Every structure is written in structure tokens, then in C-alpha cells.
Amino acid sequence: MSSLNLASLNATANANAVPPEINIFIDSFIARLKRRQIQGSYPIALETLQLLKRFISAARWSHVNDLIFQIRALANRLEKAHPTAFTCGNVIRRILAILRDEIEEDMKDASNNMAMNNTVTEPLISSMFNLLQKPEPMQPQKKYPTSSSSSTMNKTKTDFRQVAIQGIKDLIDEITNIDDGIQQIAIDLIHDHEILLTPTPDSKTVLKFLIRARERSNRTFTVLVTEGFPNNTTKAQIFAKTLAQHDIETIIIPDSAVFALMSRVGKVIIGTKAVFINGGSISSTSGVSTVCECAREFKTPVFAVAGLYKLSPLYPFDVEKFVEFGGSQQVLPRRDPGMRLDTVNPITDYVPPENIDIYITNIGGFNPSFIYRIAWDNYKQIDVQLED
Amino acid sequence: MCKKDLTSQTSLRDKISYRLYRHNISSKKVATMTDFNITETYLKFLEEDAEMTMPIAAIESLVTLLRVKNPETAAEMITTIKNSTAELIETIPNSVSLRAGCDIFMRFVLRNLHLYGDWESCKQHLIENGQLFVSRAKRSRDKIAKIGVDFISDDDIILVHGFSRAVFSLLNHAAKNLIRFRCVVTESRPTQQGRQLYSLLEEKGIPVTMVVDSAVGTVIDKVDKVFVGAEGVAESGGIINLVGTYSVGVLAQNARKPFYVVTESHKFVRMFPLSSDDLPMTGESLDFSRRKDNSQDVLRGPTIDYTAQEYITALITDLGVLTPSAVSEELIKMWYD
């Protein structure tokens, strides 16, 4: 794999092959990210994909590694613009993984065609075997880009653009239809007359899921909605009202009352903004981690709903880096300068994996400790670090 | 094979196992002394290269075995390896770690034989590339250091129990990256590993202090994270390590401090101990028999223990940062496909 990297480094000279008209789009998107004008992981993911689609259709490259290099550079810029808009990096990494898979596939075919079956070319089934692996299998890979004729390259080039665009289209499809998949699984987790609590009123997935559970499977249940003061109170009220209008018994409670009521709660449902490979997640309302801690204390199951695109291949080494902070004006009224108080206003919250019982994604329910596998199914380790 | 030479050359842990081995040999009088002795070879490898870990030494010994015996058929090769492995495991008292090496080796051989029937080339490859494995093992520690360096941030106080080359290389790498952190090293009785690590860290200019093992509970609140190595990583993701690791893990969890295991992936071993009692150990963990004479040390008891996966936050390996359940996936992938 490192050989690919080397090849892409060679292609640095061609990196500025991005047409100017695309650059305008990129710049404006980055500007909007920087100003936090795009809110919510869902729109960010979709817009990123749209941008990527334009980018790939317009990009010029001589070798597919070159394309990968360009995409990585773009992803890096976007990620720098808004380090906590995880979905942005996630979707690009997904596309990169698709491209890389295709390359691998290609090479396999090629090597089969060349009948270079003299050595054990079987791919590493387990990375544990790295230790004992023969050094030979690396060689055909190294040789391949240089030795293969230009005609095959041309063939693959058009292929890759198609592959990438098709990948983007599929991904957009997947993201827009995510709720269906989640609902199918999650409905089985609610029983009649259950009391649920959700501390993430801004999650559309949670909202849709609850409404769906009420209407489709005709379950009656009570939903406790925390206020999410100070940043999400408005959203919480709209959320509660929407639920109530759908004939779901809804109770708004202040954030402080969670512990008092937790003994009555059957399940806690949380929405997520990003899910990391250790099974922890970032939620877009502050206070969620405390709610989940309460739930853990009461042994109340917590289930998190998350679209696959929220899975991030990153590891939360430094949680504080991932938690966003907002302005103090939400917390305290303006006051005269002499009487100012220090305050903090975290906007997001990190929920450690031990406080989440299960993740419901559009492809199934998973234990937090298994999230890493789902992530590696969709991403390539090599793309975790986008910085070169 | 003089004892004095050993003291100066081998690392302290290996010295202990060697001593125990000598003791075993003298008592058991191993009869099967042929022209090649796998145990002797194994210990010699450890003795010659202080940087070499037990699983690698085991692999190297097996490679040497193949070279010496040069088996004629596939079946012969397999039996030879099997027998030697059994012998090695039996004669070395602390066999967890080397067992991992033997496991991988065996599995690799079997795989290649079954899949391709091309045992000749496989044997050839193994015999020729002995030194390559050693260097790869060393490289994997560098890789771990690179992966794990993100876990250390400025102003951290890191508790380390026992001496592990992987942990040391990680700490060393972090210090090289100009991360300012401090280390608390446990004495790691009954070994000298604490002192060994202390002097190494001091040498590298990392602020370090040493506490007795029993002080871990007292200092754990001041500590930000815990790093330990592992002799073997069991299938559940739990680890087998120097005695005391389990206590440190429990204390760390109680204090909600992250507990990281830094280890190479070739230490993953196909074992699933239920508790420390379940480990392959010589003798009872609690020995109530009377001392034979006054010169015998009163201190007895287990030298290794098992820390279950629920105490482990993550494993930092050359395969990346793994959750304990990912370990079992790696092992499953290796054995069933």
C-alpha cells in the first residue's frame, strides 16, 4: 500500500490540475464551513459529496494515484476548515476507499492476466502474518505501475472517474435513505408503553424514528425530551411539539431532572454527530454524556442511532479537541464589564463507548466494540491521516 | 553458559526465566538431549540480543530447527515443529509469550502447506529469512510508537507497570517528538523491571519517579493514563503480563483512568484464560508447603497475572489502535478462514 503513496507523491507536480471554476466552488464551500454556515452533519455530508462530484468530473490526472492525491488534498483542506465536521471527511474517505478497492481489484486482474503466479501472491489474510510474510509479494505491486503498458492505464483512467462518480451517487442515495434502514431495526427495540428519553432533540433521525414507530407499528410510548439548554432549547421545543402533534405522549423536562426520572426510563435514545472507531461518539447537544452516564448508573440501555456516514475512522485521542465550544451569550445575559463571569458553553459532547449499549446504523445494530470493524469495511487505514 | 555472563548480557526478565529454566533442567534432568536442543537455542537467542522478544526468539529457534533438521517431507516438518514447540513450552516456565510465536509460526506453515502444497518453497523462505523476521519485529515496535504517540499529550503523567520494550519505545518516541510528559514507574516486584525502566527513562531525559507497587492505589488519582506491555494478548483481548498488572487495571478502572496496552501483534495468543488461575504456570499460585531450609526465599506466588478485557481501554499495536474485541477478530481470522 505504501507504494501507492509513493506514486502519489511523485504526482505532486500535477496537483494544481484543478480547474479554476471548481476552485471557486471549493473556496466558497470552505468559507461557509469556516463560518459554520452549514449546520448539521447531514447537509454537510451531502454538500461535500456534490462538491466532490464536480471536482472529480473536472479533475485532470494521468494516473489514478494522482486523482487520489488530489482528493486527499481537497479533503485535507475541508477538514482543516471545520475540524469537527466529521461527516465531511468521512464521505470523502469513503470515496477514496472505493477507488482504492477498485485499484486493488484491477491489479489482481492484471496480475492474473500476466500469469505471474509463480509466487504466493495471495493478499495478506491477516496482518498478524506480516511478520512471517515473504518479502516477494511486494514486488509485483511495485513493478506494476512502471511496467504495465500505457494502454491499460488509459483504460483504467476512464474507469476510475466512472467508479468515483458512481460511488458518490450511491453514497448520496444511501445517505438520503438512511432513516428507513435505521427504523426497521430500531422499532424492534421499543415495546408498548415504554418510556423513552432522548437528550438529542436536534437529531432528525431520532425524530423520524419515533414518529415512524408510532405510526407504522402503532406503539404507544412516552418520550421524555430534555431541554438541551442553552443551545438547543428551541429545537427541543419544536421537537416535542412535533412529537405531540403526531400523537406521541411527550414530556419536556429540564436537563437537571434526568437523574430524578431515569429510574422510570426504559431506554435512552441518542442521535450522534460522529462515531469513532473506539465506539465513542460525538453528539451535537451538550449534556448527552452526562445523561448517558446516568443511564449507565441506572443500567438503563442507551442506544445511539447513526447513519453509516457518521462513522469516522478517527480515534478520539484527545476528546477535548473534538468538543466544540460556543459563545457565552447563550449562558449568561449581557452584563456590565466589571461584573463579568467566566463561563463555558460546550456545544457538543463526547460520549465514551462504555456508556453506549448499541449503535443502530442503516446496515444493522452493532456493539460499540465492533464499530471498528464496520469502519474498516468502509475506509482504508491509509486515508485516516489526510495530511501528507 | 556461565551465570555471570548472563547477568551482564540478557535483559533481567529473561535472566529470571533462564534461571528458572536452569533450575528446572537440573531438577528434571531432561533426557532428550540430541544434537539440537530447541530450548538452548531459544535461550541463546534471548541472551544474544537484548532487543529480541520471546515470541521472536521462539520463531527464530524454530527457523534454526528447520535449518538444522532440514525435514524431508511436509509431514516430517510439521511433526518436528510440533514436537519442538511442545518441548519448548514445557521446559520454559513462563511460556505464554513464546507460545504466541510458536502459534504464528505453526499456523503460517500449515496454511502454506494446505493451500498450495508448496512446502519446499515455504521451508526455503523461512530458513532464508530468519533475520528478516527479527528486523520486522523491531520495526513493528517503531510502528507502535508512531501510532501510539497520539495517546500522549503535554503535561500527562503516565503510570507504567513492568518493563516492556514496546512501552519504552513509545515513550522514547514521544519524548523525541518533544511531548512533555512525566512518568511514574512501579517497582514491579519481584523483578527488577521497574529499576530497569527507571534508569532507561532517566537516561532519555524523561522526568520519572518510582513508587512501590502497593502505592499504585494512592497515586492513581494523580495519574492521567496507564501504559503496560503484555507477554501475551489472550483471545478475549485481555492480557497476560507481569504480576500486578491486574491490580493496576482494576485501580485504573475504578479511578476511571484510561488503561492502554502497548504490544506487538505477534503476541496475540490463542488462549482464553478465565482468570489468573487459569494461566499455564508451574506450581500452585498459593504454595503453603513449609520451607525446606531458612535460606529459601519466603516470597512465592505467581509471577504473571491475567487482566481481563473490561479493564483495558485500548490496545496499541502495530495493526493500529484496537479495541479488545478486535484482538479476537485478528485471531479468528488467523485460525478460521
Added chain:
Amino acid sequence: MSEVEQAATATVKAEPKKETTPTSAPAPEGDSSKDKQLSNKELKELKKKEKAAKRAAMKQASGISIEQQQQSAQLKKEKKQQQREKQQLEKKKKEEKKNRKLNAKQQHLKKSTLFGHLETTEERRASILALTSAVTSSNASKITAAGLMVPMVASALSGSQVYTTSSLGIPLTQVVSATPSINNALETASTTTPPTISTPNDMAKALASISLEGDKQSMVPGVSSVIPEALENSLGSSQLISSVKELLTNKDLIHPAILRLTSNLANYKIVGSIPRCIAMLEAFQIVVGDYQTPKGTTLSRNLTNYLSHQIDILKKARPLSVTMGNAIRWLKQEISLIDPATSDKVAKKDLCEKIAQFAREKIELADQLIIDNASTQIENNATIVTYGGSKVLTEMLLYNALDLQKNIKVIVVDSRPLFEGRKMADTLRKEGVNVMYALITSLDTIFNMDVDYVFLGAHSILSNGFLYSRTGTAMLAMTAKRRNIPVLVCCESLKFSQRVQLDSVTFNELADPNDLLSTGYENPVERRGNNGALLKRFIKEREEAKKKSDIENNKQKGSNKHQSSSSKTDKESSVEEATNDDEDKCILDGWQELPSLNIVNILYDLTPPEYIKKVITEFGALPPSSVPVILREYKGSA
């Protein structure tokens, strides 16, 4: 079969005689729907009787058995009685119809599934409203009594404005500026409210309700017409009505100081269990001072009784705090110990002194001891997290920062809707203490900082060691415990309670759900000072009622009435506009209309003892498990 039916109707009709509440009064015609009111048991018995009767009839060819004869005779008698009752009730018919409507409404009354067993603010407010109106009406002339009432609570809610309205759909007779004190309000009401009976029709209604007032068995007289309809709904439950009625029968006994306190408590002007207790003790001093022993009894016997009436009212503001309960128990004991031979004057003086001493010993001195004890705990350069606002904690922190010159950092954690911590943070900040203010949603961030201690105040500590305190305390204590940060509770032994409780749902206090309507950081209690949701609703309902009555009046009377009401409309609409400005933003306006939407605003939660390292009291520091020990050892003194 007809006999059964008769019997059924008879029993149903007989019932109202026992139950005097009009809610259960049947419709004059005993129809089949009333059968539902029969319990299954009764129904079975009736069926048995019927069978027995039939068997008897089969056996005895002679015909009707004696039993049956007797039964039918009884039925007839009862029917007659019922008839009489009906005639009596004829007068109240209007009232009843209203009540039936009210019953129907009650099914939609907002009661959350979890807290159905707790008294809601609306219920409490309704009873206070009923009460205050009755009290004031007795101060005013008889005519005003039936007519208009100053809804005292509404006036207090509205801050400095007192609205005097006619009960008969003529709202806002005038807007009188008055101080928020009930005393003044009382005066205002009695002096500046001339009876505004403008039409003979109104007069008749007024007279009708006066006559009803005489009838102690009827529902709260005049009240239903005074209070906003929403509140009227709350008066649905018979239990509540009977309690209100009881209060009303004794309304003449209520001391104005108590009324003023009631209103302050109900509006969260006085919060915190210690300030509430002090305020109550102060009020009791006045009450005791003004007390006159009626003839034929002694002070030691009658004063307790008299105080009980006052306490009943206080309970209606908010459930008594544990401190108040403990103080009341102590006071009653003190009164009972008074030698009947002592003259009233001396006894009263003694009592007042004792009350003052009690407050000093149990609160001031205790606080001092607690502060001393807690201060030994705090090290220099410590970071301390507190929650909400606690008097003793504020003093303790100030003492450490200022007098002991310790360099401490305080993180005040606060929560909606009361924002009690803001006051505490301000106080500390004013004195130059290093303060940080944070909300309970940012707990994770706060505990990522280097926190050394968590200090908590208490409302009460129960005898099973649970800490009963402001909601959110438990959450904070839990997160601290999980991070091995010691949690210390500063608590006077006055707050120790004999009660045991296992979770926060079974016993709690419900605050006004409307407090959670706003989305901003304003304190709704302060905001309500200008234009509360309650007042707004009141005005809205009045307006609707007025429109209706306007139409009626127009039909009946004509122009002269119309003029007067239109002038009132102007005033009203101006008020409405003012309220609209702020309220329009609320997404949840009108949440009451959504049947499945509920807002729960509980005031307290329970912190399990395992989260608490230490309880610091005036007796020293103890583990929470020692609370019952203290209660036993010092039973007499608390």
C-alpha cells in the same frame, strides 16, 4: 328487572346526600349512564337480591314478599327525599352545569403520567386564588364578595399591578398600582373597589352567589366565577375542593402576615429551605404577637390550633419544606409546654423570644459551625464545584476566600429554570472570588478541569441518608463520584427529616411548567413579574367571557352598558399587547391544547448516599448513614 334499575337509581341518588361536593351530584334524571357510578360490588349485591327475590316469588305464590315491599317503600322514601334535594338543588343548577362541564374538561387536565399523584402548581394556585378571593371578599362588603375579586395571586404574579375585576364578566374595573405586599393589596381591594354592579341582571347573580356563600356545603362560593377558567378546571378534584372548603371555613382566622408570606412563597420570591424557614418563623412571631386567646380556652390549647390554620394556608403556596416542618413541630411542642397559668402577654413574649432563639441557634450558629468545619477541609488553591444557590455555601466560600485568604476557584453549576446559581456566582464575584459559571449540561467539560471538591447544599437529608435537594444535584454528585471527586454536603441538622424515600418520582414538588416555555436565559420567575402566562391566560379568558356577556348585554340592555365595557376593552388590549411582545416567541405557547404534550418541572431530586462522602453539620462531619443517629440523639432539640 325494573326493581333493579330502581334500586340502582336509588343508590345513585342517595349518594349525593353523603357526598356534598357538587361534582358528584347527579343529573336530576337518573339515567342509565349513572349506572356506571355503581361499583361492581354494589351491582353484584343488587343482582343477588334480585335473584333471591325472584326465588321467593316463585315459592310464595301469594305475590310480593315483605322484603320487597320494604325495599320498595324505602325506595319511594328515598325518591321523595331526592325530590326535595332536587328542588333545593334547583337554585344551584347553573353552578352544577358548570361543574359538569368542568368535569368533562378535567379529563383533559394536564397531568403527566409520571407525576399524576403530585399536586400541580395550577391546583395549588387555584386553591390559593380561591382562598385569597374569599378572604378579600370578607373584607369588602358582602356585595363585592360575590362580585369582583382581586385575584391575589394573579396580582402578585403581575408584580406591582393589581387588577380588580368583576366576577360577572366585567373585567378590569380598574388598574391600581400597589406594592406587591398582600397587606397593601388587601387595603387597596377593600378601599378602592366600589361594588361595580351595573345591571340588575348582575345584581341578581351577585345576590344569588351571596346566598350560596351562606351554604357551607356548596362549592366554593363565588370563586368559580372569579378565577380564570383554566384554574377552575384544576378545582375539579373533590379532594382539592374539600381542602379548599376547609380553608375557606376558617378564612377569617388567617393572619395577613401569613397571607403575604404565602404569596411570596408561591411566587418563589423566597426560595431555599433556610430562607423559607426564617421567613416563616418571622411571620409566626407576628402572628403570635397579634394573637388573642378567645374566651373559654387557653393559649396553650388554642394557639396550636390557630397556627394549624395558618400552616394550612402556607401549605397551599408550596409544600412545606422540611425545615419548616421541623420548626413547626418544635413550635407546637413549645406551645403545649406553656403553663396555662401564665398570662397571655407573658406567654406570647416568651414564645416570640423562643422563636428568635430557635432561629439563631438552629440556623445562624449552626451555619457558623458548619462553615468552620468545612473550611478545614478546603485547601489552598482548591477548585470547588457547587450547584445552585446555597446560603451557607456562599458564606462558607466567602469566608475562605476573604477571611482565610485562601486562593480558591469556584465553579458554580446552575440549571434552568430558577437559575439560583447566578445569584451565588454574582455574590462571590462581587467579593472578588475567582468564579466560573456553568450550566448543568456542561458537566463533562467541568469535570475535565481539575476539580478538587464538590460542595452541595441541601433541602433536606432523609433518614435513609438520601439527599433531597434541587433537581440536578444528584446528577452532579453522580458524575463527581464516578470521577472520584469527593462530594461534601453542608447541611444544618434542622434539615434532617424522619422521612424515608427511595426515588425522586414518588414524592416531589411540581413547579409551574410554564417556567420552561421561554428558550432564553432569563429567569422566568423574574420575567413573570411583568406579564406572566397565567395573567395572560386570565385576561384572555376574561375577554372571551366579556365578549359573550357583551352580546348578551347588548341584547338585554343596550348602549349604556356597552360604553362602559368598551372603555375597559381599551385598557385590556393594551395590557394584552404588552404581554404579546414577549410571549409571541414561545414555540410552546398553547401547549395545554396539545393533549399529548406535557411539561414537567420538578423541583427536587434524591441523591443516593453512596455518592456523598461526607455531610457537614453543626454536630461535625458525618457519613450520610449517620443521619438517623443524629435524629435519635437530638430528637428533642429539632
